[in-house]
Amino acid sequence: MNKFLAEKLVEIEQITKEMGLDPYPINYEVVPQEVMLEVISYGLPTRARHWSYGQAYDYQKMQGEMGFSKIYEVVLNNNPSYAFLLDTNSDVANTMVCAHVVGHVHFFKHNYMFKKTDNKMVYHAAEGAQRIEEYIEKYGINAVEKVMDMGFAMDKAIDWHKGVSRKRYGGPKKVLKETSFDEYDDVLGDGDLSHREILHSAGFPPHPEYDLLWFLTEYAPLESWQRDIFTIIREESYYFYPQYMTKIMNEGFASFIHAEMMLNIPSLSSKDYIDFCKIHERVVQPGANKLNINPYFLGFSILGDVKKRWDEKFENDESEINGMEKIYEIIDTENDISFVRNYLTKELAEDLQLFAYRKLKNRNGDEIIKITSLDLEEIAESIVGDLYNYRAPSICVTKASQTGLELEHHSIDIGTLDEKHLEKVMEYLYEIWSSPINLKTIDENGEEIHYTYDELGFSG
DSSP states (O other): OOHHHHHHHHHHHHHHHHTTOOOOOEEEEEEOHHHHHHHHHHSSSSOOOOHHHHHHHHHHHHHHHTTSOOOOEEEEOOSSEEEEEETTSOHHHHHHHHHHHHHHHHHHHHSTTGGGSOTTHHHHHHHHHHHHHHHHHHHOHHHHHHHHHHHHHTTTOOOGGGOSOOOOOSOOOEEEEEOOSOHHHHHHTOTTOSEEEEEOOTTOSSSOBOOHHHHHHHHSOOOHHHHHHHHHHHHHHHHHHHHHHTHHHHHHHHHHHHHHHHHTOTTOOHHHHHHHHHHHHHHTOOOSOTTSOOHHHHHHHHHHHHHHHHHHHHHTTSOSSOHHHHHHHHHHHOOHHHHHHHHOOHHHHHHTTOOEEEEEEOTTSOEEEEEEEOOHHHHHHHHHGGGGGGGSOOEEEEEEETTEEEEEEOOGGGOOOOHHHHHHHHHHHHHHHSSOEEEEEEOTTSOEEEEEEETTEEEO
């Protein structure tokens, strides 16, 4: 880190205290683009290797080279937190990034959703990666990647409200069933024994189970190393979930904080401040695509409107707290869904030219966009509609036994299932459970459909 940036960090730390911000300690590191792309692709500095991360790396690299995206920083939810700054950024840009990071890290420490996450994940992910490397040495890359493929296919099928740490059900009752020597012996590690434990089929699970990886980890006939891989993937999915659910708020708040801080850094010259304004404008611009609004822009705009409205209320004795205090309250207690619903006003929606829309097909089969409403509630739902359930189908286990798994799809209102992806996931479940898999859903016409995967393959 050069002298210019080191001096600005001292000033940023002082302004952090003056603004009443309370982040975790932050470790800043200036890195080349290759390192930045690796952290973005893996989501963490050290994570178990998998082909999908290389795919993400190539995508991010291509986006940057073609000018579609500009990387300024990566910051990790951890205590202490880690922030990576790009070495090709200007000194003014990296000063802004440091201020931006303070906003993110305050958010990580205080938002209610992050209080349930592992704020030592940087270290725990590295430990998990090391264990998976040991499994690769012992069982081979193909066997381990197959289990990881299975885990990643279902890593969004979690039940965040129940938490990452759960106890097994009070049941089910297990009975010993006489069998001949078969494939289950190898899976269960029974050797030459002629029996295996099976699930008692009556009333199990005791309620619909949405956390598929937890259920499989606890009750499927897996080997210990396979259970461990599923557990690692599931814990990382819980770690990333709050970031997914608060992107508008988190980026908006960090942008709001960096704007306030840069205005108050006394050593910035007029030229430095003009350079900052140019960079800030690029960060919080609405975006060229009217159908995909920039979360930085939306969050920044809503928080700026909140500050203005609550400062007026405070001055008129209509509120006991001012605009900045209200923003801190929102950061502590909301997620993107409640934030947009509660604080996007009709006036702001009109000013930002927001609208609700649907994608339709014309007679030729071409996709067209139809504006469906300018109503505030419908606009809000249009913005947050794909945030529910990790943007994944809501599928639960309703019955499980040695004869198979019964599943139901419960998120019909946000889209029907993709058959290609569904077939692969059901194939994985069939391999894991070693019995037929049945799934019930409803098509776009409201008709009930049943899909099955058994020894004959996929059918529906």
